[in-house]
Amino acid sequence: MASSMAFKPFTGLRQSTPSTTHETTSFKSIKISPKIKASITSPKLSGRNLRVAVIGGGPAGGCAAETLAKGGIETFLIERKMDNCKPCGGAIPLCMVGEFDLPLDIIDRKVTKMKMISPSNVAVDIGRTLKPHEYIGMVRREVLDAYLRERATESGATVINGLFLKMDMPKSSDAPYQLHYTAYDGKTGGAGEKRTLEVDAVIGADGANSRVAKSISAGDYEYAIAFQERIRIPDSKMTYYEDLAEMYVGDDVSPDFYGWVFPKCDHVAVGTGTVTHKSDIKKFQSATRTRAMDKIEGGKIIRVEAHPIPEHPRPKRVQGRVALVGDAAGYVTKCSGEGIYFAAKSGRMCAEAIVEGSENGKRLVDEGDLRKYLQKWDKKYWPTYKVLDVLQKVFYRSNPAREAFVEMCADEYVQKMTFDSYLYKTVVPGNPLDDLKLAVRTVGSLVRAYGLRREMEKIDA
């Protein structure tokens, strides 16, 4: 949730508006080949509507399929595991509840208090500026994902329980993609049955290990490995976490990320992540547990899970009539590791571009239509990703910097900017005088923290 920390001191780093269509790993501008034609030249379909397959039924896939089906597209959603329980902290911003019309009964907890805990265990409460109706939602992914898939079905999508294997590329600009998958429905038995499906376009929403991305040689991204234990703690201890989450920073819990304790319906999720020291992840997890020990002691581990988290977008996110969304595309913010909202949003945006380009399923789409989603996405979210990238580099790189970071979090102005940016996914315009004061305090905190380290080193020597 450290998302969007103190945007304003870093406004100089923002790119105002990425000018042209572009697509790179780091959102730098690259001109797109002029060969791509506009959708208006795409042929009209006769006797049928556009057919689109969405691979993967997480938040990205569920939201893409719902939007496509509502827009008149013949939609297929292929999900390998209907009760999939994606390893995830499950924290979602308030705006997602409204924007995606989520029912409140799928939200386990409404977090209104967040404790940020420094390497020396200084704890700062960072929910003080929240208004009475504001909160961070905590969901279980098996519940959220099933709900979004169900809504796609109700909107008219055909949901297939199957494992996508590969696809044959079309031989011409209007030929179909042939998808190969193993179907696991009631008729096919445990091992499943090999089947094929012909579609006009494909959305790859199949997560960090995306096979769709491999099919279009989309290239790799750097990733963090995140580890999480779900721990059932005694009711008396659960009361403490009723509406409270914790974030721990320090070399012990992660050299480049943070450790967390997030509350769920009847347990807490305790986890951490790292990009740079993946083989030490269990050591970091153990340190996170130790840091939270007085609050989770007596708990029983009920689930252990781990998964990659992408660090930046893939080199390629669209090719022909295939587009990547969510983790498959690489849309997780650094610093916070937040990806649920961005997955749902990118799935919806990509589907909207297809609905629009195909005139509600009446025309074939082409690469130009799909690239419109990329243009819109990069324009809207480039600053958020860039700022969080910089914040991670400044504040997560050493214990003194982390102490300074936690000290800064005590500032009400920082809290307001942070929460507004996280909850509503907008870069909130700040007050220039407060921005200046904050910039001075930031430098002051960093200088103090490094000074303290030098003193400690002298004592140790």
Ligand SMILES: Cc1cc2nc3c(=O)[nH]c(=O)nc-3n(C[C@H](O)[C@H](O)[C@H](O)COP(=O)(O)OP(=O)(O)OC[C@H]3O[C@@H](n4cnc5c(N)ncnc54)[C@H](O)[C@@H]3O)c2cc1C
């Ligand atoms: C430990 C951990 C904690 C996290 N905590 C948070 C958090 O608190 N808040 C937050 O916002 N983000 C968090 N994230 C990131 C978040 O989980 C992802 O960004 C998000 O799940 C991306 O959604 P998605 O739909 O793109 O992909 P996924 O959720 O990964 O969904 C992909 C779906 O595709 C299916 N699939 C994969 N391959 C195939 C195939 N070949 N055929 C058919 N189906 C397939 C999978 O079964 C899955 O259902 C966390 C990640 C981790 C690992």
